[in-house]
Amino acid sequence: IGIIMDGNGRWAKKRFLPVQAGHRAGMKALHKVVEAAGQMGIEYLTVYAFSTENWKRDKEEVDYLMELAVEYFIKEIDEFDRKNVRVRMIGQRDRLPQKVRDAAVTMEERTKDNTGLFLNVALDYGGRDEIVQAVKNIVASGCKAEDVTEELISKNLYTADLPDPDIMVRTAGENRLSNFMLWQNSYAEFIFSDLYWPDCDADFLKWVVEEYQKRDRRYGGRK
Ligand code: FPP
Numbered sequence: 001i002g003i004i005m006d007g008n009g010r011w012a013k014k015r016f017l018p019v020q021a022g023h024r025a026g027m028k029a030l031h032k033v034v035e036a037a038g039q040m041g042i043e044y045l046t047v048y049a050f051s052t053e054n055w056k057r058d059k060e061e062v063d064y065l066m067e068l069a070v071e072y073f074i075k076e077i078d079e080f081d082r083k084n085v086r087v088r089m090i091g092q093r094d095r096l097p098q099k100v101r102d103a104a105v106t107m108e109e110r111t112k113d114n115t116g117l118f119l120n121v122a123l124d125y126g127g128r129d130e131i132v133q134a135v136k137n138i139v140a141s142g143c144k145a146e147d148v149t150e151e152l153i154s155k156n157l158y159t160a161d162l163p164d165p166d167i168m169v170r171t172a173g174e175n176r177l178s179n180f181m182l183w184q185n186s187y188a189e190f191i192f193s194d195l196y197w198p199d200c201d202a203d204f205l206k207w208v209v210e211e212y213q214k215r216d217r218r219y220g221g222r223k
Pocket of ligand 1: 005006007008009010011023024026027030048049050054065068069072121172197
């Protein structure tokens with residue numbers, strides 16, 4: 001499952017709160033949803049926490065989101081390890097503040113042998129950027145044109161060893177992908193909800209799975 005966690009700003013605005021309060025509430029929702037995903041036996045969850053385009057926001061908001069990311073990785077580390085969750089950060093890395101990278105590496109190292117839910121946190125992530133990086137790696141490896149395959153491209157993405165998502169969720173009433181997992185989403189089922197992300201919880205995730213179960217997947221074939 002992939003989730004585009006949208007609506008933190010609107011959730012805050014509705015309550016006459018600063019946008020930072022919305023992001024903090026979003027972090028709490030993420031805690032609930034990750035916990036529920038583990039309990040429900042979901043194998044892979046990838047959440048869009050910061051896009052390559054989010055740098056355009058006010059410095060204050062960007063700085064706050066970076067602080068929250070550090071806080072999230074530090075705060076959840078014991079619980080993730082106890083609950084057998086494996087965590088990985090996907091995205092560009094080198095443009096992120098050092099403390100975010102350090103917190104992510106500590107989390108990744110600590111949880112790398114866990115075998116339960118695999119949580120990917122996308123930070124400074126962009127789908128097009130990911131494909132550009134993959135092509136650069138392939139070209140740099142000296143690969144011949146005739147050896148380029150879909151599998152080779154998949155293997156060079158941040159999600160190299162993960163299956164493509166079955167479900168792509170977006171909250172807050174927006175029906176677009178905003179540069180998230182462009183390659184991997186080729187056959188995902190899209191599920192949209194009007195709920196703002198901070199209002200999402202275990203019941204929301206159950207609803208998502210129930211919606212998915214109503215879908216008929218043919219992958220371009222015929223039943
Ligand atoms: C979109 O809401 C949300 C984000 C850009 C950030 C997502 C971040 C979290 C859920 C919080 C914490 C998690 C980590 C690991 C940092 P928006 O602000 O675009 O909402 P709006 O469209 O209503 O303004």
